[in-house]
Amino acid sequence: MSENLARHFLLRDDVTFLNHGSFGACPRxxxxxxxxxxxxxxxxxxxxxxxxxxxxxxxxxxxxxxxxxxxxxxxxxxxxxxxxxxxxxxxxxxxxxxxxxxxxxxxxxxxxxxxxxxxxxxxxxxxxxxxxxxxxxxxxxxxxxxxxxxxxxxxxxxxxxxxxxxxxxxxxxxxxxxxxxxxxxxxxxxxxxxxxxxxxxxxxxxxxxxxxxxxxxxxxxxxxxxxxxxxxxxxxxxxxxxxxxxxxxxxxxxxxxxxxxxxxxxxxxxxxxxxxxxxxxxxxxRRDNDWWAIADHCRALAQETARRLGELTGLSPLSAPEFSAPQMVAMPIPECDTAAVHAALFERYGIEIPVFKWQETCIARLSVQGYNSAPQMDKFLAALSELLELGTRQRAAQG
Missing domain, CATH: 3.40.640.10 (Type I PLP-dependent aspartate aminotransferase-like (Major domain))
Structure with missing residues (x-):
């Protein structure tokens, strides 16, 4: 489904765009x-x-x-x-x-x-x-x-x-x-x-x-x-x-x-x-493409990605699922130089996603829209895991 929907958008092929929330993306x-x-x-x-x-x-x-x-x-x-x-x-x-x-x-x-x-x-x-x-x-x-x-x-x-x-x-x-x-x-x-x-x-x-x-x-x-x-x-x-x-x-x-x-x-x-x-x-x-049904799929993909990242980091979510925006989720990540991580995700992996510090919490804010896919979520989690050495941290936490 996501591959078919992606063809309706004008986003660059060389960028994994996970930041619909900032400015949106307009269908062709x-x-x-x-x-x-x-x-x-x-x-x-x-x-x-x-x-x-x-x-x-x-x-x-x-x-x-x-x-x-x-x-x-x-x-x-x-x-x-x-x-x-x-x-x-x-x-x-x-x-x-x-x-x-x-x-x-x-x-x-x-x-x-x-x-x-x-x-x-x-x-x-x-x-x-x-x-x-x-x-x-x-x-x-x-x-x-x-x-x-x-x-x-x-x-x-x-x-x-x-x-x-x-x-x-x-x-x-x-x-x-x-x-x-x-x-x-x-x-x-x-x-x-x-x-x-x-x-x-x-x-x-x-x-x-x-x-x-x-x-x-x-x-x-x-x-x-x-x-x-x-x-x-x-x-x-x-x-x-x-x-x-x-x-x-x-x-x-x-x-x-x-x-x-x-x-x-x-x-x-x-x-x-x-x-x-x-x-x-x-x-x-939106009406012609039954976008509310697509939004339901996006919500499930966003929440699943947040759950997987939480398992890697061991950090609790900011809210119960019903109080998370359906297609956008702010995911806590370990303490880091958020500006450097943001830049590395884009420059090394071609992933566009906000990474910032809110109050005392480092956050990666994921947006999932109809042009996104499960393989893109896998790519993001792998890239962030590599940058933050999440696998090493998880093994250390497990003893």
Whole structure:
């Protein structure tokens, strides 16, 4: 199966690509649709951007809204999840004494965003340390709720964490935040296409996710979702033709007839919208190839590889399997120079995989996508065993 699927992708033959989680990989049919939009744009830029764009942009909004079970007026395309979350974070009007409650598993770019906002506003970040290994929902949720105070203004959580590849059970924490008048802001960078996602049922105030990762659209396609009740709080990062003076008045429409939330964020100067326009093609590719069934196979392969590595290292996993991202697992490895191991895996073995240190744990973060195979997992385990002398360590541990 993996060999047949690999032919749909544009990845280099000389690289064993085990890092779908960082930037994704776009299937050839979807990429060809992307290029066709670009050719249409360059063939008649004024027609494409001046007369057709607003109708073109409506199509991916509607397709994604159907996929994620939300209103098409409540979701808007952005460049990436970091951009979407910056729109939210920089719009919330925080003030001295306000607290942002988050965890110690967040993506570094967003940690920096919160640091920037706190420097400007006098607000402060409160970090809840998630007990590890993560084995129960209550273990996570009770820890988060215990960190809420009368000063907590924002709950900021990753749905799937970047450094530790954990699937956080965020539902109950979001509900509790709502009951206390706390805004819930969710980093869903790794979530769309990775797990089934129902934004209406989840009920987060703000949710931003990437389409270019596990949904497999081209880079530069992501979304911001906001509940209708909170959309009026948001300001675009760039003021352009989508903005109107009346946009904050009740019942106001944006400059192009959509909600101000859509028009102000969607229209921010001249850009190439082709990646976002390709989202319906990515959804269709997944549907036509029964990708949720493929994802189940990938999950089994990821967990099996993690189990095998754990047997070699003797190190415990970061979580129970149900709290690991389905197709991505952060695997503890023995203490080492992670930068050197990362470089050696690529330069000597042609294996692309993140190897880094998170807190006091050295980690190799494995992603398994439909183009990967069991022989590639064997190759990775053999290469890492050689670099870290895992066989020698195991024999020494056994006496």
């Amino acid at each position: 049919p979807v990429f060809e649709t992307y290029q066709q939009f670009q050719l249409e744009l360059e063939g008649e830029p004024v027609e494409f951007l001046g007369r057709r764009l607003h109708e073109l942009l409506r199509v991916p909004r509607e397709a994604l809204a159907a996929e994620l079970n939300c209103g098409s007026e409540d979701i808007v395309g952005v460049l990436n999840a970091t951009t979407g979350l910056n729109i939210v974070i920089q719009s919330l009007g925080l003030k001295p004494g306000d607290q942002i409650l988050t965890t110690d598993h967040e993506y570094s770019a967003l940690e920096k965003t919160w640091d920037y906002i706190c420097r400007r506003t006098g607000a402060e970040v409160v970090v809840a340390k998630v007990p590890m290994p993560l084995t129960t929902e209550a273990q996570f949720t009770d820890t988060v709720i215990a960190g809420m105070t009368e000063r907590t203004r924002v709950l900021f959580l990753s749905h799937i964490t970047s450094p530790t590849a954990l699937l956080f059970p965020i539902e109950r924490a979001i509900t509790e935040a709502r009951s206390r008048g706390i805004f819930s802001v969710i980093d869903g960078a790794h979530t769309p296409g990775h797990i089934p996602l129902d934004l209406t049922a989840l009920g987060a105030d703000f949710y931003s996710g990437n389409c270019h990762k596990w949904m497999m659209s081209p880079k530069g396609s992501a979304f911001l979702h906001a509940r209708p009740e909170v959309q009026g709080l948001l300001n675009p990062l760039v003021i352009s033709h989508g903005w109107t003076k009346q946009s904050r008045e009740p019942g106001a429409k944006g400059a192009f007839g959509n909600s101000p939330f859509i028009d102000e964020i969607e229209i921010q100067g001249t850009r190439d919208p082709a990646a976002w326009l390709t989202v319906p093609a990515a959804i269709a590719f």
